[in-house]
Amino acid sequence: MTIRPLLQKLSPFGREESAAAVAAGALSGDSAGRILPYATALMAFLAALALAAALGVGDAATRWSAGFGGGLTIQLGAPPAKSADPLPRIVEMLLATPGVATVSETPEEDINRLLAPWLGGLVDLEGLPKPRFLEATLAPGTSLDAAIVEARLRDADPNVKVDDHDVWAEKLAEYARAVARTAWVAALLIGIISAAAVAAVAAARMAIHADAIRLLRQLGATDRWISGLIARASLRQGLIGGVIGVGLAALAVFLVERAAEGASALLPTPRLDGWAWAALAILPLGAGAVAVAAARIAALLWLRRR
Amino acid sequence: MHTKRHEASAPLFDGLSPKDTSAPAASLAGVTLAYGDEPPVLNGLNLAIPAGAFRYLIGPSGAGKSSLLRLIYLGQLPSTGRIELFGTDTAGLAPGxxxxxxxxxxxxxxxxxxxxxxxxxxxxxxxxxxAGAAVNEARAEAAELLEWVGLSERSNAQPQSLSGGEQQRAAIARAVISRPSLIVADEPTGSVDDAMADRLMALFEELNRQGAAVVMATHSLALIDRFPHPTIRLGDGQAHESAP
Known part of the structure; x- marks a missing residue:
């Protein structure tokens, strides 16, 4: 017993599609049709990469906005040798500032860890004068003007610098959103190009099989029925190409994510969540749908001209 | 031997009632057909093929037999004139x-x-x-016809592997499988021997007896002698009918 009868029973096209499956053999075996799975696989690969970039970077923008916003970073010089350390006073001033919830000093080990990749083993980080950092978190719903805070803190340390997380986090997020938008546009363009390629192949197949199509018409086939034969073949080839292309793209994304893990200390790494992987998984169905629609429209237009 | 095989095919053709007998199977009025600047092949031709009729189409090569058949089976539009099939004007008909x-x-x-x-x-x-038949049903009918035309052992063969005579028999089987109301045949026995020609003619005549009109172009006067039916002679772009 084979699976074919069951699949035919489950087919949304039912009995009519089975008849079309038989008749589709008359429009097969041409070189134009053989190209389609490879072209679709390439397009699906590129579309999947663009989609992964759009989803991954878009998600990263959200995380960066949420993770880094709502705080200030205060940078001080190394402890002075000949005068009192301004750090306790600055902490005191910050805690007295309305809206500031907590203040914490970045541990020296963390600063060393951040500097290590840049300085390597050439310098003894322990003995090196290094800037110090305070992280001030703000109460929910509060915002402070970094310039005003910095002006006040200069009473304690003229060289102090204050960075507003919201400003640069928003710049980073905007950059990420721009990258994501570009990736969406790229995915859309790839989809349009794919549809055009499928339509061109469908038109070429119609021309190659013009005699057979003329005969089918003479035997009473409607244009809709004939275009269905072409669309059916394109669906199968689109799905095959889609699965191959998306599979290769998923492997590429997985390898990139793994490679990025090692560089996470230096670079913010976009990554795909479960929904993004699910979106990639259904992309072959999208490729199949695009192939069916493009092939059917191209075939109907070809038939209408004849 | 022919009789035995004919009986074997009986279920396919039993129970048929004549179809579309109220109007002529084909009717051509003032039909002219010209290719480019050439003189017209058919020139103001008038012709009616009654429902259930059997007509031979004869005439010298180039008289327009194949052109006339193409017009009748709607494979081509006339330059001018009106063609009706089963009472339906075919001009400007919607594709469906x-x-x-x-x-x-x-x-x-x-x-x-x-x-x-x-x-x-x-x-x-x-x-x-x-026409929407189930695959198994259609294949069963095709297998029955293949047996009738003596090709049952070639059912899985590709057409290009068949001889001319075998292809002709297969083409006839395909033409009649839907039990059409009108059969248009262009030299249907030209590539087969006399025995097979007689056998195929028996099939056409049986379908004709059951109501299908038949228009058959042929050069074979021997065939017309063996299976006499009225003829339509094409000449000078006109059709001239005569009794058998």
Whole structure:
């Protein structure tokens, strides 16, 4: 017993599609049709990469906005040798500032860890004068003007610098959103190009099989029925190409994510969540749908001209 | 031997009632057909093929027999004039209605036109599949016809592997599988021996007895002698009918 009868029973096209499956053999075996799975696989690969970039970077923008916003970073010089350390006073001033919830000093080990990749083993980080950092978190719903805070803190340390997380986090997020938008546009363009390629192949197949199509018409086939034969073949080839292309793209994304893990200390790494992987998984169905629609429209237009 | 095989095929043709007998199967009025600047092949031709009639189409080569058949089976539009099939004016017909009308016409092409890529069985089943029949049903009918035309052992063969005579028999099987109301045949026995020609003619005559009109172009006067029916002689772009 084979699976074919069951699949035919489950087919949304039912009995009519089975008849079309038989008749589709008359429009097969041409070189134009053989190209389609490879072209679709390439397009699906590129579309999947663009989609992964759009989803991954878009998600990263959200995380960066949420993770880094709502705080200030205060940078001080190394402890002075000949005068009192301004750090306790600055902490005191910050805690007295309305809206500031907590203040914490970045541990020296963390600063060393951040500097290590840049300085390597050439310098003894322990003995090196290094800037110090305070992280001030703000109460929910509060915002402070970094310039005003910095002006006040200069009473304690003229060289102090204050960075507003919201400003640069928003710049980073905007950059990420721009990258994501570009990736969406790229995915859309790839989809349009794919549809055009499928339509061109469908038109070429119609021309190659013009005699057979003329005969089918003479035997009473409607244009809709004939275009269905072409669309059916394109669906199968689109799905095959889609699965191959998306599979290769998923492997590429997985390898990139793994490679990025090692560089996470230096670079913010976009990554795909479960929904993004699910979106990639259904992309072959999208490729199949695009192939069916493009092939059917191209075939109907070809038939209408004849 | 012929009688025995004919009996074997009986279930396919039993129980048929004549179809579309109220209007002529084909009616041509003032039909002219010209190719480019050449003199017209058909010139103001008037012709009616009554429902259930059997007509031979004869005439010298180049008289327009194939052109006239193409007009009748809606493979070509006339330059001028009116063509009706089963009482329906074919001019400006919507594509869907045109397809429905074509399903009522079985055509045996002079060059057979079997489709490569389909085994013989599916080539013959094709008109039934197009009409919406289930695959198994269509293939069973095709297998029955293949047996009738002596090709049952070639059912899985590709058309290009068949001889000219075999292709002709297969083309006839495909033309009649839908039990059309009008059969248009262009030299349907030109590539087979006399015994097979008689056998195929018996099939055409049986379908004709059951109500199908038949228009058959032929050069074979011997065939007309053995199976006498009225003839339509084409000459000077006109049709002249005569009794057998």
């Amino acid at each position: 209605k045109l397809a429905t009308l074509r399903r009522k016409v079985g055509v045996v092409f002079q060059d057979f036109r079997l489709l490569e890529g389909l085994p013989l069985l599916d080539n013959i089943a094709l008109p039934r599949l197009i």
